[in-house]
Amino acid sequence: MRTISEQPDEDNATMDESDERTETDQPATESMAFDHDVVIVGGSAAGLAAGVFTARHGLETLVLRGGHTALLRCSLLENYLGLTNVDPADFLEVATEQARDAGCRVENRRVEQLRRNGVGFAVDTVDETITTRRVVAASGSENDYLEEIADGALYCGPATHDNLEYYVPCDDAGRTAVDGLYATGRLSGVEHQVLIAAGNGARVGLAVVRDSLRDAGLWDDLADHYHDWTVYPHRHDGWEIDDWLRERLPDDIDPDDDAVAERLAAYRERLEARTRTETEQADRLERGQELLEQYHDE
Ligand SMILES: Cc1cc2nc3c(=O)[nH]c(=O)nc-3n(C[C@H](O)[C@H](O)[C@H](O)COP(=O)(O)OP(=O)(O)OC[C@H]3O[C@@H](n4cnc5c(N)ncnc54)[C@H](O)[C@@H]3O)c2cc1C
Structure with a gap:
């Protein structure tokens, strides 16, 4: 991905010859209407960080959580930059409020299954099916709801002591082989630290925003x-x-x-x-x- 500096006089960017978006007609936006622009499965370090970025851009973002949370197994967060020796439950609470301030809806609901729905997804929870254009999988060590999507191509078995390779395959920005589905945090195989999960969530949130901008014809x-x-x-x-x-x-x-x-x-x-x-x-x-x-x- 190219890096372009903010000010014109600092600009070190070159045009990428592979840039194929040249049409001036209608942007390639999807014709379907969805309940949300983005559903994030998992509301801990990675998921909330991704949500802060997507919601701040104005994408309608729903964070669903309900399942194992590694963050709450830390004793004290001693190694988070700029915020040291804090209780992980306090950290989660403040991060949740920050995500809500940014515009996320955060609900305690477990996702049971993810299905393709046109260019988007249907997200099955216990009591409701929610539709969305994009999904960010940020569910730590839980991945069973991904078992059927893409004919199992993204599912590497349950996380057990014998299977530490349960991660969802994706690129550096979290994009998986399924258009519109991203993975972040521990589930994507990044290192097992809260700070890294949060940073990775932010990166994936940015990728979601940039892809949405492309959808809108930018x-x-x-x-x-x-x-x-x-x-x-x-x-x-x-x-x-x-x-x-x-x-x-x-x-x-x-x-x-x-x-x-x-x-x-x-x-x-x-x-x-x-x-x-x-x-x-x-x-x-x-x-x-x-x-x-x-x-x-x-
Ligand atoms: C015992 C222990 C101690 C640790 N100590 C430290 C430490 O001191 N410092 C440090 O930096 N790191 C520590 N870690 C690592 C750190 O906790 C993780 O790397 C980090 O929490 C990963 O963040 P995450 O957001 O990817 O996943 P998690 O924190 O695991 O969050 C997963 C989220 O997904 C949700 N979820 C799961 N399944 C579903 C589903 N089906 N539907 C909806 N939501 C779902 C959960 O509710 C949760 O919100 C420790 C880990 C453990 C296990």
């Missing part, structure tokens, strides 16, 4: 530029944003075409929405302090 160079950053007021003063956007279009795309201009305008709006006013910053700082204080509550 070209690779712009979709891959999405970083979920926020910036101080005036950070973008002097940035010729329209020129910057046009430079990132494939050569055969006409920036003055109405459909193209519309997509660029939507992306521009997103970039501008990253700037936080001083009041917004103060409000968020206060909420951040409030969450941190929960670590001291008895």
